[in-house]
Amino acid sequence: MLFDSECPVCDRRSAGGAVCARCEADLAPPPALASPRGLDACRAITAYEGRGRELVTRLKFQNRRGSLSFAAARLAALARSDAVDVVTWAPTSPGRRRRRGFDQAELLARSVGRSLGVPVVGCLIRVPGPPQTGRHRSERVGGPRFDARRGIAAASGRRIAVVDDVVTTGATLSSAAAVLRDAGADHVVGLVVARTPRPR
Numbered sequence: 001m002l003f004d005s006e007c008p009v010c011d012r013r014s015a016g017g018a019v020c021a022r023c024e025a026d027l028a029p030p031p032a033l034a035s036p037r038g039l040d041a042c043r044a045i046t047a048y049e050g051r052g053r054e055l056v057t058r059l060k061f062q063n064r065r066g067s068l069s070f071a072a073a074r075l076a077a078l079a080r081s082d083a084v085d086v087v088t089w090a091p092t093s094p095g096r097r098r099r100r101g102f103d104q105a106e107l108l109a110r111s112v113g114r115s116l117g118v119p120v121v122g123c124l125i126r127v128p129g130p131p132q133t134g135r136h137r138s139e140r141v142g143g144p145r146f147d148a149r150r151g152i153a154a155a156s157g158r159r160i161a162v163v164d165d166v167v168t169t170g171a172t173l174s175s176a177a178a179v180l181r182d183a184g185a186d187h188v189v190g191l192v193v194a195r196t197p198r199p200r
Helices: 021-026 051-062 065-082 094-100 104-116 150-155 171-182
Strands: 041-047 086-089 124-126 146-148 159-167 187-195
Touching: 021 051, 041 051, 041 065, 051 065, 051 159, 051 187, 065 104, 065 159, 065 187, 086 104, 086 150, 104 159, 124 171, 146 171, 150 171, 159 171, 171 187
Parallel strands: 041 187, 086 159, 159 187
Antiparallel strands: 124 146
């Protein structure tokens, strides 16, 4: 496998294909918004605009994995204050996973788990439904639904981090948190690469 030799965000030359210092400096701070319902906290690296949007969309739609270690290290640093002991993710649909060949939230979760040194467990199954991408904010509020996987027993009495790429209305993370709470999770924190600013 050949590794990128360019920044996965801007395509400038970058040692080892890592996110370059200029792109990192250009990441806007995440908006200060309330945590979605059901979460004890929601932590994001950046706002979903400019370089932050480019980082996410290139990972998600162009399989530019050079940003994984960058994002995972920063998400793990954000999660340490929550003392999480299990990491899971909000899965995409089987159809979208087949088309892309991967689930970006799972890739992020596994990298975050390695950084934190805690187990990564697939706790959720996405119930078939329309994609969130491209839908109007008002259409997203119902969000996707999740069912419990066999591995969800690992959530009982634990502090869980649920990973996703972007939070807009919070409906996806709220739906995931509800299933984890029903399984006995003691604390649920959302970890996302980017958060959409409040509409103007």
